[in-house]
Amino acid sequence: MTRQILSLKKTTLIALLSLIILVVLFAPVQLPAGMGAVDFRPYWSSTCLLARGEDFSDLVKMDAIERTLTGWDKPYTMSAWFAPTGNVVLLPYTLFSFPRAVYYWLLTNIVVVFSSALLLWRNRTQRPWIALAASFSFSMTLISLMYGQVNTLVLLGIALYLHFGSQKHDLAAGASLALTTVKPHLVILTLPLMLVDLLRRKQWRALAGFCGALAGCAAVLFLFNPPWLMRFYNVVTFGMGTFRETPTLNGLLVAAGEFSAGKWLWLVGLFAALLVWFFYGRNWDQRSVIDGSILAGLMLAPVGWSYDQVMLLVPLLHVLEWVADGSLARREASLVSLTLIIANALTFYQRSFELSEVWFFWVPLATAALYGFARRRKKESPAIPDIQPA
Numbered sequence: 001m002t003r004q005i006l007s008l009k010k011t012t013l014i015a016l017l018s019l020i021i022l023v024v025l026f027a028p029v030q031l032p033a034g035m036g037a038v039d040f041r042p043y044w045s046s047t048c049l050l051a052r053g054e055d056f057s058d059l060v061k062m063d064a065i066e067r068t069l070t071g072w073d074k075p076y077t078m079s080a081w082f083a084p085t086g087n088v089v090l091l092p093y094t095l096f097s098f099p100r101a102v103y104y105w106l107l108t109n110i111v112v113v114f115s116s117a118l119l120l121w122r123n124r125t126q127r128p129w130i131a132l133a134a135s136f137s138f139s140m141t142l143i144s145l146m147y148g149q150v151n152t153l154v155l156l157g158i159a160l161y162l163h164f165g166s167q168k169h170d171l172a173a174g175a176s177l178a179l180t181t182v183k184p185h186l187v188i189l190t191l192p193l194m195l196v197d198l199l200r201r202k203q204w205r206a207l208a209g210f211c212g213a214l215a216g217c218a219a220v221l222f223l224f225n226p227p228w229l230m231r232f233y234n235v236v237t238f239g240m241g242t243f244r245e246t247p248t249l250n251g252l253l254v255a256a257g258e259f260s261a262g263k264w265l266w267l268v269g270l271f272a273a274l275l276v277w278f279f280y281g282r283n284w285d286q287r288s289v290i291d292g293s294i295l296a297g298l299m300l301a302p303v304g305w306s307y308d309q310v311m312l313l314v315p316l317l318h319v320l321e322w323v324a325d326g327s328l329a330r331r332e333a334s335l336v337s338l339t340l341i342i343a344n345a346l347t348f349y350q351r352s353f354e355l356s357e358v359w360f361f362w363v364p365l366a367t368a369a370l371y372g373f374a375r376r377r378k379k380e381s382p383a384i385p386d387i388q389p390a
Helices: 002-026 040-051 059-069 085-095 098-120 128-137 137-149 150-164 172-183 190-200 204-224 228-240 249-255 261-280 286-298 304-324 332-352 362-377
Strands: none
Touching: 040 059, 040 085, 040 098, 040 150, 040 204, 085 098, 085 172, 085 204, 085 249, 098 128, 098 137, 098 150, 098 304, 128 137, 137 150, 137 332, 150 172, 150 286, 150 304, 172 190, 172 204, 190 204, 190 261, 190 286, 204 228, 204 249, 228 249, 249 286, 261 286, 286 304, 304 332, 304 362, 332 362
């Protein structure tokens, strides 16, 4: 009898969840104007061209798609600066009209951020609401959701890599890294370090997972758009040929009138990172390497926007773990928490002035300083040791 009651409750719960999902997916929802559509427009348009076998690097064709199918009426064309692995992810969304695709992508993005926060929070039983509250109150998360960004896929790739690595599922961990190639400038130091670390540790299954996932994406791309490699090369050269005041050291140099040297700072940073890792990094835990390389990468990246700083959730959630598990003394934990709240509030306030993106350069610098302070002051917690390489 008890089993029948439990079975009935389980069946009822599944039926209710299924009903809720169906209502969410098929309800005639009308989003506020621009919500989730700003940056999703060029990504979706680029993917439409790729699915049709047309040149997604051609601005004339991009303009035609944007104006005829997405309702774009501004006097310029939006470009899709992301890798074709992102096109593969977005292919299913081209089956719907643009307004419906925007709605579905917003739902997807919310799920992606929700999942990433929980995956990055290693002790799932100890105050997971902190990870969710921090992630969804972070200004860069909210802007990414509002603009319909795909940078959240990179965040998910890192979160899945750490999760599967800690579970010794090497193949899945490596395959997860393929998501980070959607916007590779966000992991411009992290991804190379992870790959050479896997090579050094002879994690062949993880490397096979990464290469296999990319090979699968390449097969889909060749099927839909055989010349995709050349077209992606055109996108890259066009993007690197522009000069923008990005929230990085490169952007500061552009603002100061130096338009070329800053774009190659990341190469110097990568060489230095590889050199330090080669001599001292053999016993470093992966989470620390990822934290540090993301912080440095967001300072040195040749391109980027302020909402790309959503990647700071990786080191920030690590710091909040130390606050939650008692690794920091109460006074220091309070100081760290208060500093995070004030800094986040400042980013909201700063955005209200509609200043140039370059003036958000301070956010990763402040995060790095806070991370360094918390790491130096934290006590070793026996509850959750830092994740070691798989």
